[in-house]
Amino acid sequence: MPGLELAPYQTPSGFTLPSIHSWSAFYTYQPNPRTLATQTQHWTQLLLTYARARRLFALSLADADLASAGKGAWAEVLHNPRLKPPSTSAHYTTLHACAVLLPASFFAPGQAGAESVILCWRTxxxxxxxxxxxxxxxxxxxxxxxxxxxxxxxxxxxxxxxxxxxxxxxxxxxxxxxxxxxxxxxxxxxxxxxx
Incomplete structure:
Protein backbone atom coordinates (compact mmCIF):
# COMPACT_ATOMS: atom_id res chain seq x y z
CA MET A 1 0.00 0.00 0.00
CA PRO A 2 1.97 3.01 -1.19
CA GLY A 3 2.00 6.09 0.99
CA LEU A 4 0.27 4.57 4.03
CA GLU A 5 2.28 2.80 6.69
CA LEU A 6 0.60 0.08 8.76
CA ALA A 7 1.43 1.59 12.12
CA PRO A 8 -0.46 3.02 15.10
CA TYR A 9 -1.80 6.51 14.45
CA GLN A 10 -2.56 9.23 16.98
CA THR A 11 -5.76 11.15 16.20
CA PRO A 12 -6.15 14.90 16.77
CA SER A 13 -7.99 14.13 20.04
CA GLY A 14 -4.99 12.13 21.28
CA PHE A 15 -6.52 8.66 20.87
CA THR A 16 -4.12 6.11 19.39
CA LEU A 17 -5.61 3.95 16.66
CA PRO A 18 -4.07 0.49 16.24
CA SER A 19 -2.14 -0.32 13.08
CA ILE A 20 -5.00 -2.47 11.74
CA HIS A 21 -6.99 0.77 11.32
CA SER A 22 -4.64 1.67 8.44
CA TRP A 23 -5.46 -1.51 6.52
CA SER A 24 -8.12 -1.06 3.83
CA ALA A 25 -9.40 -4.65 4.25
CA PHE A 26 -10.39 -3.69 7.82
CA TYR A 27 -13.22 -1.67 6.21
CA THR A 28 -14.35 -4.39 3.80
CA TYR A 29 -16.89 -7.09 4.57
CA GLN A 30 -15.04 -10.39 4.92
CA PRO A 31 -17.08 -13.34 3.58
CA ASN A 32 -14.91 -16.00 5.25
CA PRO A 33 -16.57 -16.72 8.65
CA ARG A 34 -13.25 -17.00 10.52
CA THR A 35 -11.89 -13.80 9.03
CA LEU A 36 -15.18 -12.02 9.70
CA ALA A 37 -15.14 -13.19 13.33
CA THR A 38 -11.60 -11.85 13.78
CA GLN A 39 -12.49 -8.59 12.04
CA THR A 40 -15.61 -8.16 14.21
CA GLN A 41 -13.53 -8.85 17.32
CA HIS A 42 -11.04 -6.13 16.29
CA TRP A 43 -13.82 -3.62 15.51
CA THR A 44 -15.59 -4.35 18.81
CA GLN A 45 -12.37 -3.91 20.79
CA LEU A 46 -11.56 -0.68 18.95
CA LEU A 47 -15.03 0.82 19.39
CA LEU A 48 -15.24 -0.06 23.08
CA THR A 49 -11.74 1.29 23.76
CA TYR A 50 -12.58 4.49 21.89
CA ALA A 51 -15.95 4.83 23.64
CA ARG A 52 -14.30 4.44 27.03
CA ALA A 53 -11.55 6.96 26.21
CA ARG A 54 -14.10 9.53 24.99
CA ARG A 55 -16.86 8.55 27.48
CA LEU A 56 -19.30 7.75 24.69
CA PHE A 57 -22.23 5.58 25.70
CA ALA A 58 -24.18 5.20 22.46
CA LEU A 59 -23.63 4.54 18.79
CA SER A 60 -26.34 5.08 16.19
CA LEU A 61 -26.69 4.83 12.45
CA ALA A 62 -26.84 8.63 12.41
CA ASP A 63 -23.42 8.67 14.12
CA ALA A 64 -22.07 6.29 11.48
CA ASP A 65 -23.53 8.46 8.70
CA LEU A 66 -21.86 11.56 10.18
CA ALA A 67 -18.59 9.63 10.48
CA SER A 68 -18.70 8.70 6.80
CA ALA A 69 -18.58 12.44 6.10
CA GLY A 70 -15.68 12.81 8.55
CA LYS A 71 -17.90 14.51 11.15
CA GLY A 72 -19.17 13.75 14.63
CA ALA A 73 -17.82 12.08 17.75
CA TRP A 74 -17.16 8.77 15.96
CA ALA A 75 -15.41 10.13 12.85
CA GLU A 76 -11.89 9.49 14.18
CA VAL A 77 -12.50 5.77 14.52
CA LEU A 78 -15.14 4.92 11.89
CA HIS A 79 -13.72 7.00 9.04
CA ASN A 80 -10.18 6.81 7.73
CA PRO A 81 -9.39 9.70 5.39
CA ARG A 82 -5.78 8.50 5.17
CA LEU A 83 -6.83 5.60 2.94
CA LYS A 84 -7.21 6.14 -0.80
CA PRO A 85 -10.15 6.29 -1.34
CA PRO A 86 -11.22 7.19 2.22
CA SER A 87 -12.96 4.30 3.99
CA THR A 88 -15.80 4.10 6.49
CA SER A 89 -16.74 1.10 8.60
CA ALA A 90 -19.76 -0.86 7.47
CA HIS A 91 -19.77 -3.09 10.52
CA TYR A 92 -22.40 -1.31 12.57
CA THR A 93 -24.95 -4.08 12.04
CA THR A 94 -22.44 -6.70 13.20
CA LEU A 95 -22.13 -4.86 16.51
CA HIS A 96 -25.77 -5.57 17.37
CA ALA A 97 -24.81 -9.20 17.85
CA CYS A 98 -22.01 -8.50 20.32
CA ALA A 99 -22.64 -9.30 23.98
CA VAL A 100 -21.05 -6.01 25.01
CA LEU A 101 -23.94 -4.01 23.56
CA LEU A 102 -27.45 -3.41 24.83
CA PRO A 103 -30.02 -3.07 22.03
CA ALA A 104 -31.98 0.12 21.47
CA SER A 105 -35.04 -1.31 23.22
CA PHE A 106 -33.26 -0.52 26.49
CA PHE A 107 -33.38 3.20 25.71
CA ALA A 108 -36.28 5.12 27.21
CA PRO A 109 -38.71 6.56 24.62
CA GLY A 110 -37.29 9.71 23.07
CA GLN A 111 -33.70 8.97 24.17
CA ALA A 112 -32.51 7.33 21.00
CA GLY A 113 -33.72 6.08 17.68
CA ALA A 114 -34.44 2.49 16.87
CA GLU A 115 -31.02 2.22 15.26
CA SER A 116 -28.96 2.84 18.39
CA VAL A 117 -27.00 0.70 20.79
CA ILE A 118 -25.60 1.35 24.24
CA LEU A 119 -21.89 0.59 24.44
CA CYS A 120 -21.00 -1.33 27.58
CA TRP A 121 -17.31 -0.58 27.92
CA ARG A 122 -17.73 -1.77 31.49
CA THR A 123 -19.87 -4.74 32.40
Missing amino acids: VGEWAGVLHDWALQTGQTSTILTLFEISNPPVPSELSDIPEPLLRRAVGVLQRSGKAQVIEGEGGGGVRIFA
Missing part, protein backbone atom coordinates in the same frame (compact mmCIF):
# COMPACT_ATOMS: atom_id res chain seq x y z
CA VAL A 124 -23.15 -4.12 34.20
CA GLY A 125 -21.55 -5.66 37.31
CA GLU A 126 -18.62 -3.23 37.07
CA TRP A 127 -21.05 -0.31 36.76
CA ALA A 128 -22.84 -1.61 39.87
CA GLY A 129 -19.50 -1.50 41.71
CA VAL A 130 -18.84 2.04 40.48
CA LEU A 131 -22.32 3.09 41.66
CA HIS A 132 -21.85 1.50 45.09
CA ASP A 133 -18.38 3.05 45.52
CA TRP A 134 -19.74 6.46 44.45
CA ALA A 135 -22.54 6.26 47.05
CA LEU A 136 -20.03 5.35 49.78
CA GLN A 137 -17.51 8.06 48.79
CA THR A 138 -20.10 10.83 48.51
CA GLY A 139 -22.04 9.91 51.65
CA GLN A 140 -25.15 9.10 49.63
CA THR A 141 -25.84 5.75 51.29
CA SER A 142 -29.32 5.32 52.81
CA THR A 143 -30.47 8.43 50.91
CA ILE A 144 -33.22 8.04 48.32
CA LEU A 145 -31.78 9.22 45.01
CA THR A 146 -33.43 9.50 41.63
CA LEU A 147 -31.68 8.02 38.62
CA PHE A 148 -31.37 11.55 37.27
CA GLU A 149 -29.50 12.66 40.40
CA ILE A 150 -27.09 9.74 40.04
CA SER A 151 -26.38 10.30 36.35
CA ASN A 152 -26.22 14.11 36.70
CA PRO A 153 -24.38 14.68 39.99
CA PRO A 154 -23.39 18.23 41.04
CA VAL A 155 -19.75 17.12 40.97
CA PRO A 156 -18.91 15.17 37.80
CA SER A 157 -18.23 11.50 38.45
CA GLU A 158 -17.76 8.26 36.55
CA LEU A 159 -21.56 7.99 36.54
CA SER A 160 -22.07 11.33 34.79
CA ASP A 161 -24.26 10.90 31.70
CA ILE A 162 -24.61 7.12 32.10
CA PRO A 163 -27.69 6.06 30.10
CA GLU A 164 -30.70 5.28 32.25
CA PRO A 165 -31.15 1.71 30.94
CA LEU A 166 -27.57 0.85 31.87
CA LEU A 167 -27.96 2.55 35.27
CA ARG A 168 -31.18 0.61 35.92
CA ARG A 169 -29.36 -2.66 35.22
CA ALA A 170 -26.54 -1.67 37.59
CA VAL A 171 -29.10 -0.85 40.29
CA GLY A 172 -30.69 -4.25 39.64
CA VAL A 173 -27.35 -5.96 40.35
CA LEU A 174 -27.04 -4.06 43.63
CA GLN A 175 -30.65 -4.85 44.52
CA ARG A 176 -30.18 -8.59 43.95
CA SER A 177 -27.08 -8.55 46.18
CA GLY A 178 -28.91 -6.68 48.96
CA LYS A 179 -26.91 -3.48 48.49
CA ALA A 180 -29.77 -1.36 47.14
CA GLN A 181 -33.51 -0.92 47.41
CA VAL A 182 -35.65 0.38 44.56
CA ILE A 183 -38.33 2.81 45.72
CA GLU A 184 -41.35 2.96 43.41
CA GLY A 185 -43.21 6.23 43.18
CA GLU A 186 -44.46 9.07 41.05
CA GLY A 187 -41.91 10.57 38.72
CA GLY A 188 -39.99 7.31 38.43
CA GLY A 189 -39.21 6.71 42.10
CA GLY A 190 -35.65 6.26 43.24
CA VAL A 191 -33.05 4.04 44.76
CA ARG A 192 -31.53 3.71 48.22
CA ILE A 193 -27.99 2.31 48.30
CA PHE A 194 -26.79 0.60 51.46
CA ALA A 195 -23.28 0.73 52.93
Whole structure:
Protein backbone atom coordinates (compact mmCIF):
# COMPACT_ATOMS: atom_id res chain seq x y z
CA MET A 1 0.00 0.00 0.00
CA PRO A 2 1.97 3.01 -1.19
CA GLY A 3 2.00 6.09 0.99
CA LEU A 4 0.27 4.57 4.03
CA GLU A 5 2.28 2.80 6.69
CA LEU A 6 0.60 0.08 8.76
CA ALA A 7 1.43 1.59 12.12
CA PRO A 8 -0.46 3.02 15.10
CA TYR A 9 -1.80 6.51 14.45
CA GLN A 10 -2.56 9.23 16.98
CA THR A 11 -5.76 11.15 16.20
CA PRO A 12 -6.15 14.90 16.77
CA SER A 13 -7.99 14.13 20.04
CA GLY A 14 -4.99 12.13 21.28
CA PHE A 15 -6.52 8.66 20.87
CA THR A 16 -4.12 6.11 19.39
CA LEU A 17 -5.61 3.95 16.66
CA PRO A 18 -4.07 0.49 16.24
CA SER A 19 -2.14 -0.32 13.08
CA ILE A 20 -5.00 -2.47 11.74
CA HIS A 21 -6.99 0.77 11.32
CA SER A 22 -4.64 1.67 8.44
CA TRP A 23 -5.46 -1.51 6.52
CA SER A 24 -8.12 -1.06 3.83
CA ALA A 25 -9.40 -4.65 4.25
CA PHE A 26 -10.39 -3.69 7.82
CA TYR A 27 -13.22 -1.67 6.21
CA THR A 28 -14.35 -4.39 3.80
CA TYR A 29 -16.89 -7.09 4.57
CA GLN A 30 -15.04 -10.39 4.92
CA PRO A 31 -17.08 -13.34 3.58
CA ASN A 32 -14.91 -16.00 5.25
CA PRO A 33 -16.57 -16.72 8.65
CA ARG A 34 -13.25 -17.00 10.52
CA THR A 35 -11.89 -13.80 9.03
CA LEU A 36 -15.18 -12.02 9.70
CA ALA A 37 -15.14 -13.19 13.33
CA THR A 38 -11.60 -11.85 13.78
CA GLN A 39 -12.49 -8.59 12.04
CA THR A 40 -15.61 -8.16 14.21
CA GLN A 41 -13.53 -8.85 17.32
CA HIS A 42 -11.04 -6.13 16.29
CA TRP A 43 -13.82 -3.62 15.51
CA THR A 44 -15.59 -4.35 18.81
CA GLN A 45 -12.37 -3.91 20.79
CA LEU A 46 -11.56 -0.68 18.95
CA LEU A 47 -15.03 0.82 19.39
CA LEU A 48 -15.24 -0.06 23.08
CA THR A 49 -11.74 1.29 23.76
CA TYR A 50 -12.58 4.49 21.89
CA ALA A 51 -15.95 4.83 23.64
CA ARG A 52 -14.30 4.44 27.03
CA ALA A 53 -11.55 6.96 26.21
CA ARG A 54 -14.10 9.53 24.99
CA ARG A 55 -16.86 8.55 27.48
CA LEU A 56 -19.30 7.75 24.69
CA PHE A 57 -22.23 5.58 25.70
CA ALA A 58 -24.18 5.20 22.46
CA LEU A 59 -23.63 4.54 18.79
CA SER A 60 -26.34 5.08 16.19
CA LEU A 61 -26.69 4.83 12.45
CA ALA A 62 -26.84 8.63 12.41
CA ASP A 63 -23.42 8.67 14.12
CA ALA A 64 -22.07 6.29 11.48
CA ASP A 65 -23.53 8.46 8.70
CA LEU A 66 -21.86 11.56 10.18
CA ALA A 67 -18.59 9.63 10.48
CA SER A 68 -18.70 8.70 6.80
CA ALA A 69 -18.58 12.44 6.10
CA GLY A 70 -15.68 12.81 8.55
CA LYS A 71 -17.90 14.51 11.15
CA GLY A 72 -19.17 13.75 14.63
CA ALA A 73 -17.82 12.08 17.75
CA TRP A 74 -17.16 8.77 15.96
CA ALA A 75 -15.41 10.13 12.85
CA GLU A 76 -11.89 9.49 14.18
CA VAL A 77 -12.50 5.77 14.52
CA LEU A 78 -15.14 4.92 11.89
CA HIS A 79 -13.72 7.00 9.04
CA ASN A 80 -10.18 6.81 7.73
CA PRO A 81 -9.39 9.70 5.39
CA ARG A 82 -5.78 8.50 5.17
CA LEU A 83 -6.83 5.60 2.94
CA LYS A 84 -7.21 6.14 -0.80
CA PRO A 85 -10.15 6.29 -1.34
CA PRO A 86 -11.22 7.19 2.22
CA SER A 87 -12.96 4.30 3.99
CA THR A 88 -15.80 4.10 6.49
CA SER A 89 -16.74 1.10 8.60
CA ALA A 90 -19.76 -0.86 7.47
CA HIS A 91 -19.77 -3.09 10.52
CA TYR A 92 -22.40 -1.31 12.57
CA THR A 93 -24.95 -4.08 12.04
CA THR A 94 -22.44 -6.70 13.20
CA LEU A 95 -22.13 -4.86 16.51
CA HIS A 96 -25.77 -5.57 17.37
CA ALA A 97 -24.81 -9.20 17.85
CA CYS A 98 -22.01 -8.50 20.32
CA ALA A 99 -22.64 -9.30 23.98
CA VAL A 100 -21.05 -6.01 25.01
CA LEU A 101 -23.94 -4.01 23.56
CA LEU A 102 -27.45 -3.41 24.83
CA PRO A 103 -30.02 -3.07 22.03
CA ALA A 104 -31.98 0.12 21.47
CA SER A 105 -35.04 -1.31 23.22
CA PHE A 106 -33.26 -0.52 26.49
CA PHE A 107 -33.38 3.20 25.71
CA ALA A 108 -36.28 5.12 27.21
CA PRO A 109 -38.71 6.56 24.62
CA GLY A 110 -37.29 9.71 23.07
CA GLN A 111 -33.70 8.97 24.17
CA ALA A 112 -32.51 7.33 21.00
CA GLY A 113 -33.72 6.08 17.68
CA ALA A 114 -34.44 2.49 16.87
CA GLU A 115 -31.02 2.22 15.26
CA SER A 116 -28.96 2.84 18.39
CA VAL A 117 -27.00 0.70 20.79
CA ILE A 118 -25.60 1.35 24.24
CA LEU A 119 -21.89 0.59 24.44
CA CYS A 120 -21.00 -1.33 27.58
CA TRP A 121 -17.31 -0.58 27.92
CA ARG A 122 -17.73 -1.77 31.49
CA THR A 123 -19.87 -4.74 32.40
CA VAL A 124 -23.15 -4.12 34.20
CA GLY A 125 -21.55 -5.66 37.31
CA GLU A 126 -18.62 -3.23 37.07
CA TRP A 127 -21.05 -0.31 36.76
CA ALA A 128 -22.84 -1.61 39.87
CA GLY A 129 -19.50 -1.50 41.71
CA VAL A 130 -18.84 2.04 40.48
CA LEU A 131 -22.32 3.09 41.66
CA HIS A 132 -21.85 1.50 45.09
CA ASP A 133 -18.38 3.05 45.52
CA TRP A 134 -19.74 6.46 44.45
CA ALA A 135 -22.54 6.26 47.05
CA LEU A 136 -20.03 5.35 49.78
CA GLN A 137 -17.51 8.06 48.79
CA THR A 138 -20.10 10.83 48.51
CA GLY A 139 -22.04 9.91 51.65
CA GLN A 140 -25.15 9.10 49.63
CA THR A 141 -25.84 5.75 51.29
CA SER A 142 -29.32 5.32 52.81
CA THR A 143 -30.47 8.43 50.91
CA ILE A 144 -33.22 8.04 48.32
CA LEU A 145 -31.78 9.22 45.01
CA THR A 146 -33.43 9.50 41.63
CA LEU A 147 -31.68 8.02 38.62
CA PHE A 148 -31.37 11.55 37.27
CA GLU A 149 -29.50 12.66 40.40
CA ILE A 150 -27.09 9.74 40.04
CA SER A 151 -26.38 10.30 36.35
CA ASN A 152 -26.22 14.11 36.70
CA PRO A 153 -24.38 14.68 39.99
CA PRO A 154 -23.39 18.23 41.04
CA VAL A 155 -19.75 17.12 40.97
CA PRO A 156 -18.91 15.17 37.80
CA SER A 157 -18.23 11.50 38.45
CA GLU A 158 -17.76 8.26 36.55
CA LEU A 159 -21.56 7.99 36.54
CA SER A 160 -22.07 11.33 34.79
CA ASP A 161 -24.26 10.90 31.70
CA ILE A 162 -24.61 7.12 32.10
CA PRO A 163 -27.69 6.06 30.10
CA GLU A 164 -30.70 5.28 32.25
CA PRO A 165 -31.15 1.71 30.94
CA LEU A 166 -27.57 0.85 31.87
CA LEU A 167 -27.96 2.55 35.27
CA ARG A 168 -31.18 0.61 35.92
CA ARG A 169 -29.36 -2.66 35.22
CA ALA A 170 -26.54 -1.67 37.59
CA VAL A 171 -29.10 -0.85 40.29
CA GLY A 172 -30.69 -4.25 39.64
CA VAL A 173 -27.35 -5.96 40.35
CA LEU A 174 -27.04 -4.06 43.63
CA GLN A 175 -30.65 -4.85 44.52
CA ARG A 176 -30.18 -8.59 43.95
CA SER A 177 -27.08 -8.55 46.18
CA GLY A 178 -28.91 -6.68 48.96
CA LYS A 179 -26.91 -3.48 48.49
CA ALA A 180 -29.77 -1.36 47.14
CA GLN A 181 -33.51 -0.92 47.41
CA VAL A 182 -35.65 0.38 44.56
CA ILE A 183 -38.33 2.81 45.72
CA GLU A 184 -41.35 2.96 43.41
CA GLY A 185 -43.21 6.23 43.18
CA GLU A 186 -44.46 9.07 41.05
CA GLY A 187 -41.91 10.57 38.72
CA GLY A 188 -39.99 7.31 38.43
CA GLY A 189 -39.21 6.71 42.10
CA GLY A 190 -35.65 6.26 43.24
CA VAL A 191 -33.05 4.04 44.76
CA ARG A 192 -31.53 3.71 48.22
CA ILE A 193 -27.99 2.31 48.30
CA PHE A 194 -26.79 0.60 51.46
CA ALA A 195 -23.28 0.73 52.93
